[in-house]
Amino acid sequence: MTSTKRLTIAMQKSGRLSDDTQNLLKRCGLKLNLTDRRLLAHVSNMPIDIMRVRSSDIPGLVMDGVCDIGIVGDNTLEEAALERKLLGNNSEYIRTKGLNFGGCRLSLAMPEEFEYTGIESLNGLRFATTYPQLLKRYASENNIDVDFCLLKGSVEVAPRVGLADGICDLVSTGATLEANGLKEVEVIYRSTAALIQNPNPLSQDKQAIFDTLLQRMQGVMKAKESKYIMLHAPIEKIEQVSELMPGKETPTVLPLAGRDDLVAVHVVATETFFWETMEALKALGCNSILVMPIEKMME
């Protein structure tokens, strides 16, 4: 069990989620040295320890209370929860927050030449997968009967070597499928990285650390999705300029020294700021249009 004073976070040691997780924690102000091989890393400026493990170990560590919180893909989390439930182990957790990285989908894919005529055409087939529980749940929800063979890696080669008829695997761009002569026929689950916590209440000390961390995470994520826009606009066009600004925030309008025809307009945009909008602003007589990233935000 974890100590009562230091919050323990489980994260992937190396793999697709580890860099983004590490960046998120660093941007939340945590000073961590993850260059060595130790399993447990101490955060030097906050009472937090980081446990670096395989993705598939994270749900269990959080569900069993070994770690207080964890950052893991929904796919791994849901698969572990279903499997642990089946085995009668702890499978309770709280999904505190979805994170804006690690997006992917779990899909069924078949060889290019397979004639797909709908989900029924998959009835009775065998799929290679790392996610048998998610596959079984999908099959039973869709009234089909499928078989599976469990593979922990290189799932996409299974049909070619005669191990399975198709695969049930994670896809982000689809390039790996294409390179292996496979086509995606059904998306069975959509996933992002998520922040999870053990359902038991944290000690007061840990809850306070967690609240701070959560607020910072929200600030980092919001900042990543937002842009700070600055421009100079003709004073008589200010209404039209405001209408072109993306997002719901009211722009700040400031006087410019020595100019009574131009004002400075600043706005935080939470929506994409397109080149077309910049061109439309330019056509209204605006200039010095700057679109800048935001590092941190607190509301």
Ligand code: ATP
């Ligand atoms: P580990 O090796 O740490 O036990 P893993 O085999 O799932 O876990 P990765 O391949 O690094 O390790 O994937 C980690 C997570 O990244 C996945 O579980 C998934 O949530 C996410 N992910 C995002 N895009 C993809 C993708 N195209 N393929 C695989 N995983 C992806």
